[in-house]
Amino acid sequence: MRIAMIGTGYVGLVSGVCFSDFGHEVVCVDNNPEKIAMLERGEVPIYEPGLEALMAKNVAAGRLSFTGDLAAAVKGAQAVFIAVGTPTRRGDGHADLTYVFAAAEEIARAIEGYTVVVTKSTVPVGTNRQVRQVIRKAAPDADFDVASNPEFLREGAAIDDFMRPDRVVVGVQSARAGEVMNEIYRPLYLREFPILTTDLESAEMIKYAANAFLATKITFINEIAALCERVGADVKKVAAGMGLDGRIGNKFLHAGPGFGGSCFPKDTRALARIGQDHALPMQITETVITVNEEVKRRMIDKVMDLCDGSVNGKTIAVLGVTFKPDTDDMRDAPSLTLIPALVGAGAKVRVTDPQGRHEGEALLPGVHWMEDAYKAVQNADAVVLLTEWNEFRALDLKRMAKRMAKPRMADLRNIYAPKDAKRAGFEAYVGVGRAGFA
Numbered sequence: 001m002r003i004a005m006i007g008t009g010y011v012g013l014v015s016g017v018c019f020s021d022f023g024h025e026v027v028c029v030d031n032n033p034e035k036i037a038m039l040e041r042g043e044v045p046i047y048e049p050g051l052e053a054l055m056a057k058n059v060a061a062g063r064l065s066f067t068g069d070l071a072a073a074v075k076g077a078q079a080v081f082i083a084v085g086t087p088t089r090r091g092d093g094h095a096d097l098t099y100v101f102a103a104a105e106e107i108a109r110a111i112e113g114y115t116v117v118v119t120k121s122t123v124p125v126g127t128n129r130q131v132r133q134v135i136r137k138a139a140p141d142a143d144f145d146v147a148s149n150p151e152f153l154r155e156g157a158a159i160d161d162f163m164r165p166d167r168v169v170v171g172v173q174s175a176r177a178g179e180v181m182n183e184i185y186r187p188l189y190l191r192e193f194p195i196l197t198t199d200l201e202s203a204e205m206i207k208y209a210a211n212a213f214l215a216t217k218i219t220f221i222n223e224i225a226a227l228c229e230r231v232g233a234d235v236k237k238v239a240a241g242m243g244l245d246g247r248i249g250n251k252f253l254h255a256g257p258g259f260g261g262s263c264f265p266k267d268t269r270a271l272a273r274i275g276q277d278h279a280l281p282m283q284i285t286e287t288v289i290t291v292n293e294e295v296k297r298r299m300i301d302k303v304m305d306l307c308d309g310s311v312n313g314k315t316i317a318v319l320g321v322t323f324k325p326d327t328d329d330m331r332d333a334p335s336l337t338l339i340p341a342l343v344g345a346g347a348k349v350r351v352t353d354p355q356g357r358h359e360g361e362a363l364l365p366g367v368h369w370m371e372d373a374y375k376a377v378q379n380a381d382a383v384v385l386l387t388e389w390n391e392f393r394a395l396d397l398k399r400m401a402k403r404m405a406k407p408r409m410a411d412l413r414n415i416y417a418p419k420d421a422k423r424a425g426f427e428a429y430v431g432v433g434r435a436g437f438a
């Protein structure tokens with residue numbers, strides 16, 4: 001099977017590399033020449049564990065290549081995947097489909113023979129039909145079908161998620177397109193990972209419904225965490241007690257600084273917008289968006305309170321800026337709310353992150369980048385643990401406390417036990433949804 005993958009971002013590159021590892025012949029396309037030049041040199045433009053080695057293996061096997069020439073990649077491909085970005089459109093919360101339609105038009109002009117054009121990007125219900133119209137208009141005689149194949153991988157664990165998915169969702173309109181999709185995913189089917197075939201609209205909806213549900217679960221526990229603080233309960237224990245119920249499950253029940261990242265914020269906004277457009281407001285999702293903003297703001301108050309009500313002139317060390325560990329992705333990260341607020345309130349902010357500096361430098365003006373956690377906390381008045389990278393999970397708290405001017409910690413991921421922080425010499429500790437000390 002010959003596949004063209006349009007877009008070599010977090011989803012396109014991982015999908016392209018994994019499809020080639022299945023044995024398909026894959027050409028990855030991007031209109032960013034710098035990305036293609038890097039990929040051709042064997043360098044991965046993003047940070048994703050394991051990707052570079054898997055990419056090198058498949059390039060060496062002659063199954064994987066990269067180009068800026070979309071037409072050349074599409075010619076002769078049986079399936080063309082669209083994996084371009086669908087960010088929030090400025091102003092109204094809608095998913096911006098400009099890149100999807102632009103790609104579809106280019107694809108239309110290059111199609112040769114029967115081709116399935118598959119949308120992997122997260123797109124609102126109805127988009128695949130629009131993609132079909134765009135192609136039909138640009139190439140009235142083209143022999144093609146469209147298919148929806150939303151992606152569920154998580155950054156930081158993307159390869160494993162792609163190779164061992166909970167499920168693959170495929171929305172098709174014709175048996176012929178269904179056969180091509182089955183052929184592509186046959187290696188997973190043989191290993192008994194469920195493949196759910198639906199109509200186009202249901203496939204599109206599944207992605208938004210799943211992401212909004214997960215965002216709701218996180219936000220629910222974050223709201224419960226705030227109440228735990230008021231009533232003297234410990235959200236870690238509450239989540240453990242809830243999660244043991246098989247109907248609830250223990251995943252996505254970790255209280256923290258609010259959800260961020262490249263998907264949940266934009267997909268909840270888009271779902272809310274789809275609801276409004278159909279005169280059926282998605283009230284739960286709309287509330288989740290509002291509550292999540294409050295959760296993020298509450299983190300600012302926590303740091304302020306920890307610093308006796310003001311951070312003006314104080315040195316604050318922030319550990320972690322990416323929206324989660326094992327990625328360099330900064331899109332809608334909670335750090336982009338907290339850190340500018342601290343800088344704005346007069347704090348000297350030092351940050352450290354194993355992979356976030358490259359993206360973060362432009363997004364976080366006025367901060368000082370440090371090599372590691374110990375350097376970051378030197379003479380600091382407080383340390384804020386914001387992203388739970390492994391590097392920050394087993395810190396020598398004694399060594400940290402000794403270096404600080406004021407050993408105070410805001411542990412926004414509840415990694416450390418307050419009693420351990422106290423024993424190590426911290427004077428004050430605040431977590432999320434449980435008692436600290438001051």
Ligand code: NAD
Nearest residue numbers: 007008009010011030031032084085086099103121122151
């Ligand atoms: P990204 O911004 O990292 O990558 C998109 C890539 O497409 C960029 O490299 C861009 O240069 C390229 N591109 C744009 N227009 C193009 C064109 N006409 N021709 C060739 N290349 C073009 O985006 P991403 O994070 O990979 O997300 C892609 C889609 O997948 C989005 O719809 C997103 O919602 C969805 N998704 C993302 C994730 C995730 O974890 N990042 C998970 C599931 C689904």
